[in-house]
Amino acid sequence: xxxxxxxxxxxxGNTILRDISLDVAAGExxxxxxPSGSGKSTLLRCLNLLETPELGQLSIEGDTVxxxxxxxxxxxxxxxxxxxxxxxxxxxFPHLTAQQNVALAPxxxxxxxxxxxxxxxGQLLAKVGLEHKADAYPDNLSGGQQQRVAIARAxxxxxxxxxxxxxxxxxxxxLEAEVIQVLMGLAAEKRSLVVVTHNMAFARRxxxxxxxxxxxxxxxxxxxxxxFASDHARIQRFLQIFxxxxxxx
Amino acid sequence: MDRYIELWVESLPQLxxxxxxxxxxxxxxxxxxxxxxxxxxxxxxxxxxxxxxxxLATTYVWIFRGTPLLVQLFLVFYGLPRxxxxxxxxxxxxxxxxxxxxxxVAETFRSAYASIPRGQFEAxxxxxxxxxxxxxxxxxxxxxxxxxxxxxxxxxxxxxxTSLVSVISMVDLFQSGKQVAARTFEPLAMYLExxxxxxxxxxxxxxxxQYLEKRTSRYVRTANA
Numbered sequence: 497x498x499x500x501x502x503x504x505x506x507x508x509g510n511t512i513l514r515d516i517s518l519d520v521a522a523g524e525x526x527x528x529x530x531p532s533g534s535g536k537s538t539l540l541r542c543l544n545l546l547e548t549p550e551l552g553q554l555s556i557e558g559d560t561v562x563x564x565x566x567x568x569x570x571x572x573x574x575x576x577x578x579x580x581x582x583x584x585x586x587x588x589f590p591h592l593t594a595q596q597n598v599a600l601a602p603x604x605x606x607x608x609x610x611x612x613x614x615x616x617x618g619q620l621l622a623k624v625g626l627e628h629k630a631d632a633y634p635d636n637l638s639g640g641q642q643q644r645v646a647i648a649r650a651x652x653x654x655x656x657x658x659x660x661x662x663x664x665x666x667x668x669x670x671l672e673a674e675v676i677q678v679l680m681g682l683a684a685e686k687r688s689l690v691v692v693t694h695n696m697a698f699a700r701r702x703x704x705x706x707x708x709x710x711x712x713x714x715x716x717x718x719x720x721x722x723x724f725a726s727d728h729a730r731i732q733r734f735l736q737i738f739x740x741x742x743x744x745x
Numbered sequence: 746m747d748r749y750i751e752l753w754v755e756s757l758p759q760l761x762x763x764x765x766x767x768x769x770x771x772x773x774x775x776x777x778x779x780x781x782x783x784x785x786x787x788x789x790x791x792x793x794x795x796x797x798x799x800x801l802a803t804t805y806v807w808i809f810r811g812t813p814l815l816v817q818l819f820l821v822f823y824g825l826p827r828x829x830x831x832x833x834x835x836x837x838x839x840x841x842x843x844x845x846x847x848x849x850v851a852e853t854f855r856s857a858y859a860s861i862p863r864g865q866f867e868a869x870x871x872x873x874x875x876x877x878x879x880x881x882x883x884x885x886x887x888x889x890x891x892x893x894x895x896x897x898x899x900x901x902x903x904x905x906x907t908s909l910v911s912v913i914s915m916v917d918l919f920q921s922g923k924q925v926a927a928r929t930f931e932p933l934a935m936y937l938e939x940x941x942x943x944x945x946x947x948x949x950x951x952x953x954x955q956y957l958e959k960r961t962s963r964y965v966r967t968a969n970a
């Protein structure tokens with residue numbers, strides 16, 4: 497269980513998240529939607545403490561931190577252990593091969609020997625369909641391949657929650673499909689996924705729960721069916737953008 | 746022309762000896778020290794904005810990049826004795842050259858560090874790397890590649906800068922050539938020879954630099970690959 501209570505975050509006096517409270521169940525796929533600037537990426541980054549909220553509480557699998565006072569390194573590392581992040585721009589380490597990218601964290605975190613980590617990396621690359629690219633450098637991989645390596649790298653630290661920050665926004669549709677397939681596979685395995693995305697088909701078909709943020713507050717939190725049938729004006733306006741029904745050509 | 750060739754052959758051993766005994770060892774010692782100075786300065790300048798070590802390093806780089814090497818050399822060798830610090834020529838030369846080059850190396854390292862994208866640090870943080878692990882496994886391998894070309898510049902400037910130690914009466918490659926020129930009344934022949942030897946040293950260093958750049962860039966696909 498991942499739970500957020502009364503979370504607030506602002507940048508330079510600009511409030512991005514206002515008093516957010518929500519629970520994310522383990523084994524579910526939670527999709528966070530919202531217009532640009534609604535705070536969805538910031539919320540996701542707060543779950544991994546890439547951003548530190550000013551106020552509120554975060555608990556993941558029994559470990560809890562209260563914000564408002566400075567966190568110790570120990571606290572940050574404990575909370576971070578429970579999740580791993582996949583970024584929009586992949587952020588692979590360019591000087592390491594695909595396999596080295598995946599194998600590095602388990603070794604540095606002291607969880608695996610080099611040989612074990614290498615074996616694990618091979619398995620995870622096979623899982624994302626890239627066993628034949630183990631020795632390739634990121635620069636020689638397509639965007640979709642890079643993102644799949646990044647997913648394998650995140651899986652390598654055995655996180656309780658996988659966080660995806662617009663994982664397909666930098667990809668063209670065919671490469672996006674490669675990555676979405678991997679995500680669907682993970683969802684089918686009942687991994688706990690939290691996905692910020694603009695891919696409505698994914699949200700509709702794969703999400704167990706949809707959280708819609710608007711102006712830094714939760715405007716919807718529930719089943720996908722209810723979201724896509726919502727009569728909430730802001731949600732309807734948001735969905736119409738994807739349907740392109742309000743454009744005149 | 747025959748006279749020139751004769752002169753060159755005759756004086757070559759003396760010039761090479763001066764290069765081997767002064768110019769090259771001075772370069773190596775000063776460069777190693779300047780790398781250490783550059784590393785510490787970079788570390789200090791990455792501390793908080795209000796950290797005194799940061800101010801110290803910033804002031805150091807400001808002064809040593811902002812004043813001529815020749816002036817620095819004179820201050821160390823002729824100026825310091827006035828406050829009771831008398832140094833022999835070697836010590837003075839090493840101190841002035843390494844402090845001067847160190848300031849440039851500090852800038853090289855700072856820019857290399859600054860060029861690592863923020864996403865690399867974020868990826869390292871979400872994977873729970875410690876600061877030392879991030880530096881060792883993520884930052885330094887990438888920063889090294891970026892730092893190599895400007896670092897090569899710093900080294901080559903240093904090699905040529907060592908010729909200034911002739912003014913504190915060290916017999917380096919340049920000073921040695923000057924002595925022969927004075928004895929033989931053939932400045933054109935001698936300074937051409939001196940220039941040629943510097944050019945050979947530079948060429949060897951460039952080849953070394955190319956090799957290192959190639960080695961550290963194996964992971965980068967270049968536009969014309």
